[in-house]
Amino acid sequence: MTTPLAEVLDGQHAAELRKAARALLKEPLLLACGPCADEFRLVRRHASELRAWFDRNTGWALHVDAEAARLRKVPGHPADPTHPAREVGRAGAPFTRRRYVLLCLALAALERGEAQVALGRLADQVVLDAADPPLVAAGIRFTLDRRDERLDLAAVVRLLLKLGVLRRVAGDEEAYVNGAGDVLYDVERRVLAGLLATRRGPSTVLAEPFTERLDELVAETALDSDDLRFLAMRRSLTRRLLDDPVLYYDRLSDAELAYLTRQRGFLTARITELTGLVPEVRAEGIAMVDPDDDLTDVRMPEQGTHGHVTLLLTEHLAAADGPVTVAELRREVRELAERYGGFWSKTAKEPGAEGELVEQALTKLTALGLITRQGDTVTPRPALARYSVGEAVVREPRTSRMPEQRKAGRK
Numbered sequence: 001m002t003t004p005l006a007e008v009l010d011g012q013h014a015a016e017l018r019k020a021a022r023a024l025l026k027e028p029l030l031l032a033c034g035p036c037a038d039e040f041r042l043v044r045r046h047a048s049e050l051r052a053w054f055d056r057n058t059g060w061a062l063h064v065d066a067e068a069a070r071l072r073k074v075p076g077h078p079a080d081p082t083h084p085a086r087e088v089g090r091a092g093a094p095f096t097r098r099r100y101v102l103l104c105l106a107l108a109a110l111e112r113g114e115a116q117v118a119l120g121r122l123a124d125q126v127v128l129d130a131a132d133p134p135l136v137a138a139g140i141r142f143t144l145d146r147r148d149e150r151l152d153l154a155a156v157v158r159l160l161l162k163l164g165v166l167r168r169v170a171g172d173e174e175a176y177v178n179g180a181g182d183v184l185y186d187v188e189r190r191v192l193a194g195l196l197a198t199r200r201g202p203s204t205v206l207a208e209p210f211t212e213r214l215d216e217l218v219a220e221t222a223l224d225s226d227d228l229r230f231l232a233m234r235r236s237l238t239r240r241l242l243d244d245p246v247l248y249y250d251r252l253s254d255a256e257l258a259y260l261t262r263q264r265g266f267l268t269a270r271i272t273e274l275t276g277l278v279p280e281v282r283a284e285g286i287a288m289v290d291p292d293d294d295l296t297d298v299r300m301p302e303q304g305t306h307g308h309v310t311l312l313l314t315e316h317l318a319a320a321d322g323p324v325t326v327a328e329l330r331r332e333v334r335e336l337a338e339r340y341g342g343f344w345s346k347t348a349k350e351p352g353a354e355g356e357l358v359e360q361a362l363t364k365l366t367a368l369g370l371i372t373r374q375g376d377t378v379t380p381r382p383a384l385a386r387y388s389v390g391e392a393v394v395r396e397p398r399t400s401r402m403p404e405q406r407k408a409g410r411k
Helices: 004-026 037-045 047-057 097-112 119-130 133-137 147-163 173-177 189-193 210-217 226-243 254-275 304-318 326-343 353-367 382-387
Strands: 029-031 061-064 068-072 116-118 166-171 183-187 278-281 285-290 371-374 377-380
Touching: 004 037, 004 047, 004 068, 004 254, 029 037, 037 047, 037 068, 047 061, 047 226, 047 254, 097 119, 097 147, 097 189, 116 119, 119 133, 119 147, 119 173, 119 183, 147 166, 147 173, 147 183, 166 173, 173 183, 226 254, 226 285, 254 278, 254 285, 285 382, 304 326, 304 353, 304 377, 304 382, 326 353, 326 377, 353 371
Parallel strands: none
Antiparallel strands: 029 068, 061 068, 116 183, 166 183, 278 285, 371 377
């Protein structure tokens, strides 16, 4: 018979395991030092169970050593552009193509470099590598003589500082940007080595088109039996349930939909057991709801002008009979400004501001799986019905990346 003490210990173990798993889903790279040190210790304590669960159910590899824990997550849609790397800081601007290229060149230079590096030296190496003929043929050119180019490199370095790849020893990036100084960093080589999350080395990929190269980087091993094909589908569906705000049935193949129909209870129960996420099953798809409102990288609703405008446009889209044009949404924002401008920032009420407000709202709604956009046409997705105005107010927890359901009443 189970003793009360054994029950307490089992409950403590399950709580720790859940907290460790949620920490990895939220931050796939955890460092032994820093703000996530407590979570890292939990992951290290339960590394064997976590490693086995993620390998069996998602195919994600978990590497843990004395300095870092790295969950090598592979997204369900490798070419999804809705969750970009962002500049460290309050603005959080998404990385541009130039910054992504600089990031790759900087990582390559750091991999070949010493245990310490100066920002100026790193910049010189990036400029040298950017002169490689294939990069030049692709239209890539860096001199880092201009301030805007140095700003881009500084943004890349700050991201690497946040990830723990670099540790600042002396100096300041702003001084480098202004051409008035340099910065010295320690290079954390173990963290650097763990950043790559592909299943094969990029140098072994022979495909030329971009999407095909991405597919080869994350391709499963040869699926030459029914058991392997079912395993691949289970992993793919579990990844999407964990990572996507909504898993829509119309985005699945016939085989995937048939497998999910048979195994839905099993798949969602395994996720709930480990993470605490709760399945919300609708006619159009499944969302894993987070009662703790913690596993999200895109929040909605939010405070402030942009959050208010986004919520109001969401209500407008939820009431639409079909696709809506961007021009119509801009007109709607101009009308909303007349009624609710007293709650908004001064700049949001200026002529022409509606363009940026609409774009920011659409970016968020696309990332949350609430709309699709093709050019200037916006099409509501079924999950947007959560924001339609009704008689009753229904509150439910938010998903891992999906907003809380509520009546979209205006302020």
